[in-house]
Amino acid sequence: MSHIETMRLFQRACVRADIPLRYSQGFNPRPKLSLPLPRTVAVESYDDILCIYLDPSNENIDIEKLKKDITKQLPEECEILEIKLTTEKTSFVPKAVTYLLPVKTKYLDDQLKNRAKEIMKKDTIVLQRTAKLKPRNVEVRKYLESIDFKNQNVIVNCNIKTTGAIRVDEILNLLELDHEKLNAPIARQSVQW
Numbered sequence: 217m218s219h220i221e222t223m224r225l226f227q228r229a230c231v232r233a234d235i236p237l238r239y240s241q242g243f244n245p246r247p248k249l250s251l252p253l254p255r256t257v258a259v260e261s262y263d264d265i266l267c268i269y270l271d272p273s274n275e276n277i278d279i280e281k282l283k284k285d286i287t288k289q290l291p292e293e294c295e296i297l298e299i300k301l302t303t304e305k306t307s308f309v310p311k312a313v314t315y316l317l318p319v320k321t322k323y324l325d326d327q328l329k330n331r332a333k334e335i336m337k338k339d340t341i342v343l344q345r346t347a348k349l350k351p352r353n354v355e356v357r358k359y360l361e362s363i364d365f366k367n368q369n370v371i372v373n374c375n376i377k378t379t380g381a382i383r384v385d386e387i388l389n390l391l392e393l394d395h396e397k398l399n400a401p402i403a404r405q406s407v408q409w
Contacts, residue, residue, distance in 0.1 A: 252310065259401065317371075318399040361374060
């Protein structure tokens with residue numbers, strides 16, 4: 217699911233669960249929700265934060281009931297792990313993320329491991345990104361913390377800075393991997409906030 221589809225899924229689940237949401241102002245009011253770290257299409261996430269803004273006139277909210285009501289409206293694969301309420305305006309800024317790349321056995325060889333070592337030895341890696349038809353060069357090595365191998369997975373730890381982050385497709389290109397060489401979807405395993 218795309219970022220927008222995920223937002224729509226939770227908007228609809230909250231509306232169906234009759235959650236007292238806060239709505240945007242204007243001609244077409246929408247429930248106020250946010251996913252602070254958008255996810256790339258075809259990347260699973262095991263650790264996302266969803267911010268739901270509740271109507272401030274509802275002071276007595278039972279967290280367990282809220283969790284149960286929303287969960288009933290979600291697909292089985294989508295699980296709410298924890299709900300926290302706050303009255304403060306909390307800002308979630310991601311600092312690091314871990315991706316799990318499940319590589320097929322025949323491609324998990326010394327050549328891939330050597331490629332990962334070479335990437336990590338470099339001081340700089342400049343890639344070209346195209347944004348709104350204007351290519352620009354981006355230094356991405358500063359965002360790569362480590363590339364490790366565990367079982368049949370490549371685990372990539374990335375930093376996220378105010379200047380940006382490395383993209384999943386860029387990681388795949390650097391490792392010379394494509395989706396045909398993977399056993400399953402890429403997973404965003406964890407995010408440090």
